[in-house]
Amino acid sequence: MRNFALGMLFALAVLLGGGYWVLKRGYVNLSADQKPGAMEDHFAMTAVDASLERRVIQRANPVAATDDNLVAGARLYLDHCAGCHGVPLNPDSSFARSFYPPVPEFFSDPPDMSENQNFYIIQHGVRWTGMPAWNGTLTEPQIWQIVTFLSHIQKLPPAVQSVFGPETPTPPAMPMTMPMPMPH
Numbered sequence: 008m009r010n011f012a013l014g015m016l017f018a019l020a021v022l023l024g025g026g027y028w029v030l031k032r033g034y035v036n037l038s039a040d041q042k043p044g045a046m047e048d049h050f051a052m053t054a055v056d057a058s059l060e061r062r063v064i065q066r067a068n069p070v071a072a073t074d075d076n077l078v079a080g081a082r083l084y085l086d087h088c089a090g091c092h093g094v095p096l097n098p099d100s101s102f103a104r105s106f107y108p109p110v111p112e113f114f115s116d117p118p119d120m121s122e123n124q125n126f127y128i129i130q131h132g133v134r135w136t137g138m139p140a141w142n143g144t145l146t147e148p149q150i151w152q153i154v155t156f157l158s159h160i161q162k163l164p165p166a167v168q169s170v171f172g173p174e175t176p177t178p179p180a181m182p183m184t185m186p187m188p189m190p191h
């Protein structure tokens with residue numbers, strides 16, 4: 008029995024040591040343009056979901072979906088989030104797809120989690136992804152305004168849509184002409 012336990016311990020040490028060696032020698036490619044294996048993908052997703060599930064606080068959204076709050080949320084989104092999560096005129100950018108995991112583009116793929124889950128993710132970010140923690144930059148009321156905006160992203164009133172500019176793309180600027188050299 009004692010030998011069996013020692014054998015198990017030895018096997019475990021070899022496995023852990025081997026795993027560490029593989030990582031330390033750089034055999035696992037951690038570039039953002041490489042797709043991870045099914046196992047890494049599964050474990051990472053499970054861990055992120057479970058961590059969120061354990062920590063999320065259930066409470067009522069204190070921000071009503073009035074035009075004023077939605078406009079405020081849209082402005083905050085435009086300033087802080089749209090560069091990654093997209094705008095109506097560019098709802099699916101190659102920039103967003105260059106991340107691993109890719110950035111969800113909210114105007115083509117609206118957030119499908121609860122408001123409390125969105126609030127937690129925005130406050131704390133997601134480690135090992137491009138999603139930053141915003142609790143040092145945005146106040147709780149501001150984060151609730153963004154959460155409310157995200158919940159209504161598929162049916163924004165016109166006042167809120169106008170935060171993102173006119174519906175039709177603006178015509179390209181006049182081509183730059185070379186300044187004529189001044190005669191001496």
Ligand code: HEC
Binds near residue numbers: 129133141
């Ligand atoms: C630098 C790029 C970047 C910026 C800026 C950014 N995010 Fe993210 N965000 C990400 C990435 C990448 C993910 C995917 C994380 C994952 O897959 O676990 C993400 C995930 C999320 C999610 C979870 C969505 C889901 O359904 O899984 C929410 C909600 C979110 N971001 C909101 C915001 C808000 C609100 C802001 C602005 C205050 C913001 N993000 C700014 C990159 C960014």
